Amino acid sequence: MKLNDTNLELLSAYLDGELSSKEASEVEEKLKNSLDLQNKLSELKKIKAYTKSAYKPIEENPYFETRLLASLYKPKSAWSKVKKLSPVFSIILLTVAVGLILKINPTMIKELFEQQKSNITGFYKENLRPLLYAANLTNEDIFNFAFYKRLPLDENDNKFLQIGFDPNGKQVFEIKNIDLGREANNLEKFAASLNLTPKQRAQVDSIIELYANDLQGQVLVNDKNCMAVSPNLWYYQKALASDLLAFAEKTNKDQFRRIIPSGYSFASNQTAPVILREINKAGNDNYIFFTPDSIFTEKYRFDKDKFEEAMKNFGEQMKNMRKEMKNFDVHIFIDSSLTKRRVSPLREKDFKVFIDTNLFRVEIENLNIPEIVLPDFDSLSIIIENSVRNYDDAFRNYTFYFPPDRDFNLKNRIERIDSSFLYNFKVTIPNVDSILRENKIRIDSVLKGKTFSFDSMKVFDFDSRFFHPDSSRAFYKYFLDDSGKPYFNNEQLREQMEMLRKEMEKFREEMRDLQKDLKKDIKETEKEVIEI
Amino acid sequence: MNSQESDKKELQIPQILNLDDDFSLIKRYIDGDEPAFKVLVLRHKERVRNIIYLTIGNVTGVDDIAQEVFITVFKNLKQFRFESQFSTWLYRITINKCKDHLRKVAVRNIFTGFKDSGSDESEPNYEMKTENKDISEFVQDAIKKLPSKLRIPLVLKDIEGFSYQEIAETVQCDLGTVKSRIFRARQGLKNILAPLEKELRL
Structure with a gap:
């Protein structure tokens, strides 16, 4: 499952x-x-x-039923009923009160709302500045506005205000992030396609600058995240476009004809002046406000002259400020009493502090670190390395020597034939000690450079300062025994030899016993010894 | 058909056998013997109070809710139809009152910013908890953390010793639901108590 x-x-x-x-x-x-x-x-x-x-059971409540029965049979007072209804009464009272107030002063609520509204709009209207001023519009941008209906909202061209019309002919505008497919240098292309002379080109620029001036006041922002857009933007766009086209028609009719359907004349068309007249006449000073809370339209007059004056003043102020800055004297008061208090021979010399724009450095002085005299490791290590290499070379091809006459004769076997009690043995038992001794002597001679030409080992002067017992101890262990006499101390080999020796001794022992037994047997049975 | 009939019989038999004194007390009360109600209250109040205590998870509101329960019983006793056991009816009212209470508390918590939700506030510091509490308190906290939908059947079963059938009638859902909720409640408890596994030797 x-x-x-x-x-x-x-x-x-x-x-x-x-x-x-x-x-x-x-x-x-x-x-x-x-x-x-x-x-x-x-x-x-x-x-x-x-x-x-x-859970433990809850404590019993002995008064429970008394209280219950009391509340059950208690005659309900009139007041308790009224109390129950109190929320209803209060709501009725409130309604009546509001009704009365409205009856006496019917416009109160409206006024309240108005007041609130003006508070809010006043709040958002404060400090509105032309956004396009900040965006630093070029003539190219204005030209794009005329024909592509978009205005950059910041210096890096990250955001655009795109105006247009929806399918029902109503004005719409959008704020877009970078839109792709935007062509650059449209104004240049326009001028090139019309074969404008430098003078005519200057005229185009002047037309554009004229509009640019007006456009500035059409989009306003302030520090409260509020943006105000004038609906006149649409008109300005149309006026500028028609003005530019009229100019184009005037200057180069042939080229102009290629882009515009024949028969259509912008020069005779008075669109631009008409629109501009309309804008100025209508007192069309509504702005659409976009705020974090809401969107609303509200009358607002952007006083361009005032703003320009303010900017001028600001610029002058900045200039003055800069002048003043040059003459600033900086007085830094240093409390010398404090330094006196701090004077102490130790502290004064302990640290030096350097502060730079990109560096904070503290220098420590008078730090008492005991000096340690260190041996010259570099020269030592070379010698050690060399000798290690030499040592390896010397022993890599070294075969240990066994005395030939004392070879193990393992061909000889011992057999015991149970039925006949016959034994056959012939074993030469090697003298391990002699092997060890032999090898030791040979190794000694190696180290002394007698058997081999072992020049490199001569580097080692065993009495010299390299073989102080405390220095390269691990190293000298290979060459010197406890008495300081050089010898080959191959632990592994020695252990093996030791083991072999012990085993041989044991074996010898056993053999001796066996021999005794056999002798006994032979004496007793008097049988022949047969060699196999 | 046969099996259904036999099921019905199984259900009905205990009712007939358990025809306890409650019915006669109620009858006496309906006939005008008012002190009979007091006997009824005395007989059931502690069980009711315990159920409320277990359901809402703290002592403070228990007596008020119990009062409400018996007031409701008092008002509706004359309409009592002798179809089910009195206790079942009583516990159903109790559970409903408790649910009302929990709902009110939840609404109040929304407005007061969960200040007195009780069970949640001490959660982050387990160290402190382990120092000052014994195992049954951990288990109590864990039970409180279960949603009431799971908690009520669990405590009715494991603490009050109700049968699944009684729970189904009290909570007004079917038997399968009771079964699954009790299992889910236990599973939930296990998960909540998991951090304390060593101490509880789960």
């Missing part, structure tokens, strides 16, 4: 004894076969036990 939820629910119900006998026996059957289920059951059991013992 798998541990799915249905099964586990069954298990939980089984634990509660809530299953029918048939279901219960089924579960029991499954339990027998599944360790998982058994674990789960014991887990559930524990949880059940914990739940069972978690």
Whole structure:
């Protein structure tokens, strides 16, 4: 049985004894076969036990029924009924009061709203500045506005104000992030396509600058995240476009004809002057305000002259400020009493602090670090390295020497034939000590450079200062024994030899015993010794 | 058909057998013997109070809710139809009152910023908890953390010893739901208590 939820629910119900006998026996059957289920059951059991013992019964309340009966049979006072209805009364009262106030002063609410509104609009109208001033519009930008209906809203051209008309002919505008497919140098292309002379080109620029001046006041922003857009933008766009086209028609009719349907004349069309007249006449000074709270239209006059004056003043102020800055004297008062208090020979000389624009450095002086005289490790290590290499070379091809006449003669076997009690043995037992001795001597000679031409080892003057017992200890261990006499101390080999020696001794021992036994046997049985 | 009939019989038999004194007390009360109600209250009040205590998870509101329960019983007792056990009816009212209370608390918590939700506030510092609490308090906290939908069947079963059938009638849902909710409640407890596994030896 798998541990799915249905099964586990069954298990939980089984634990509660809530299953029918048939279901219960089924579960029991499954339990027998599944360790998982058994674990789960014991887990559930524990949880059940914990739940069972978690709560102690609540303390009895002996006054409960008295209180209950008292409240049940208590005659309900009129006041308690009124009390129950109190929320209703208060709502009715409030309604009546509001009704009365409105009756007496019907415009109150409207005034309230108006006041609120003017508060809000006043708040957002504060400090509106032309956004396009900040965007630093070029003639190219204005030209794009005329023909592509978009104005950059910041210096990096990250955002655009795109104006246009929706399918129903209503004005719309959007604020867009960088839009792709935008062509650059449209004004240049325009001028080039019309073959404008420099003079005519200057005229185009002057037309554009004229509009640029007006456009500035059309989009305003302030520090409260509010943006105000004048609906006149649409008109300005149209006026500028028609003005530019009229100029184009005047200057180069042939080229102009290529782009504009024939028969259509902008020069005779008075669009631009008409629109401009309309704008100036209508007192069309509504702005659309976009604020974090809401969007609303509200009359607002952007006083361009005032703004320009303010900017001029600001510029002059800045200039003056700059002048003043030059003449600033900086006086830094240093409290000398404090320094006196701090004078202490130790502290004064402890640190030097340097502060630079990109550096903070503290120099520590008078730090008493004991000097340690260190040996010249570099020259030492070279010698050590060399000698290690030489040592390796010397022993890599070295074969240990066994005395030839004392070779192990393992060809000889000992056999015991149970039936006849015949023994045959002929073993030459090597003298291990002699082998060891032999090898030691040979190694000694190696080290002394007698057997091999072992020039490199001569570097080691064993009595020289390199073999102080405390210095390269691990190193000299290979060459000197405890008495300071050089010898080859190959631990592994020695251990092996030692073991071999012991085993041989044991073997010799056994052989001796065997020999004795055999002699006894031979004497007793007087049988022949046969060589195999 | 046969099995259904036998099921019905199984259900009905205990009712007939358990025809306890409640019914006669109620009858006496309906016939005008008002003190009989007091006997009824005395007989059931502690169980009711315990159920409320377990359901809402703290002592403070218990007596007020119990009062409300018995006032409701008092008002509706004359319309009591002797179809189910009195206790079942009583516990159903109790549970409903508790649910009302929990709902009110939840709404109040929305406005007061969960200040007195009780069970949640001490959660972050387990160290402190382990120092000052014993195991049954951990388990109590864990039970409080279960949604009431799971908590009520669990405590009715494991602490009050109701049968699944009684729980189904009290909580007004079907038997399968009770079964699954109790299992889910236990599973939930296990998960909540998991960090304390060592101490509880789960």
